[in-house]
Amino acid sequence: AQKITQTQPGMFVQEKEAVTLDCTYDTSDPSYGLFWYKQPSSGEMIFLIYQGSYDQQNATEGRYSLNFQKARKSANLVISASQLGDSAMYFCAMREVTNYQLIWGAGTKLIIKP
Amino acid sequence: EAGVAQSPRYKIIEKRQSVAFWCNPISGHATLYWYQQILGQGPKLLIQFQNNGVVDDSQLPKDRFSAERLKGVDSTLKIQPAKLEDSAVYLCASSLAWGAVYNEQFFGPGTRLTVL
Numbered sequence: 001a002q003k004i005t006q007t008q009p010g011m012f013v014q015e016k017e018a019v020t021l022d023c024t025y026d027t028s029d030p031s032y033g034l035f036w037y038k039q040p041s042s043g044e045m046i047f048l049i050y051q052g053s054y055d056q057q058n059a060t061e062g063r064y065s066l067n068f069q070k071a072r073k074s075a076n077l078v079i080s081a082s083q084l085g086d087s088a089m090y091f092c093a094m095r096e097v098t099n100y101q102l103i104w105g106a107g108t109k110l111i112i113k114p
Numbered sequence: 115e116a117g118v119a120q121s122p123r124y125k126i127i128e129k130r131q132s133v134a135f136w137c138n139p140i141s142g143h144a145t146l147y148w149y150q151q152i153l154g155q156g157p158k159l160l161i162q163f164q165n166n167g168v169v170d171d172s173q174l175p176k177d178r179f180s181a182e183r184l185k186g187v188d189s190t191l192k193i194q195p196a197k198l199e200d201s202a203v204y205l206c207a208s209s210l211a212w213g214a215v216y217n218e219q220f221f222g223p224g225t226r227l228t229v230l
Contacts, residue, residue, distance in 0.1 A: 033216050033217075035218075043205075043224040045205065045221035047218050047219070050216060091156050091157075093156070101159055101162070101170065102157075102159070102219065104156030104158075105156055106154070106156055107155075
């Protein structure tokens with residue numbers, strides 16, 4: 001069974017609009033962490049934001065925020081006021097306390113239109 | 115602070131040839147990871163080192179892939195002999211430690227391998 005599911009293979013968004021990238025996960029561990037990474041065409045993975053399963057508030061980092069709905073097992077990334085430089089692949093990943101490997105989703109390709 | 119360094123950035127070889135990739139992690143990072151990322155997919159962990167010991171190599175095709183981390187710093191990943199399906203980006207990452215749920219991994223630029 002897929003542990004991390006990203007249902008949007010690709011998205012087009014107009015510059016300056018907000019965008020939500022979906023991520024659902026599956027785990028029975030009470031303690032886990034959720035990560036979002038950005039991968040531009042240059043290939044390097046860039047860490048964006050982290051949400052712990054016990055965190056009471058949704059994580060925010062600048063224009064990035066994580067809409068964490070624990071009961072629904074979803075951890076959607078929200079990018080406010082999108083910019084052309086946001087065009088990239090975005091990956092959701094999870095780490096469980098019983099297995100410290102990062103488990104990755106298949107990614108969403110985001111293209112920002114001018 | 116210098117990031118994770120990898121070389122080469124690109125490599126084209128023919129099947130059955132050998133190839134080696136090099137990674138230098140961020141100074142002080144005890145944990146080093148090698149990932150394989152096939153086009154259109156998320157990264158797959160091949161091997162994880164803690165200092166110079168192997169923590170996890172369960173997904174490393176050991177009949178053709180090998181990796182070492184001498185003196186707990188630099189690491190080399192080798193493929194011998196290469197197959198067409200090895201065409202991928204090989205990412206190296208490092209982190210301060212690994213035994214925590216929150217453990218940010220820092221990635222290098224990757225090596226794009228094409229096997230003809």
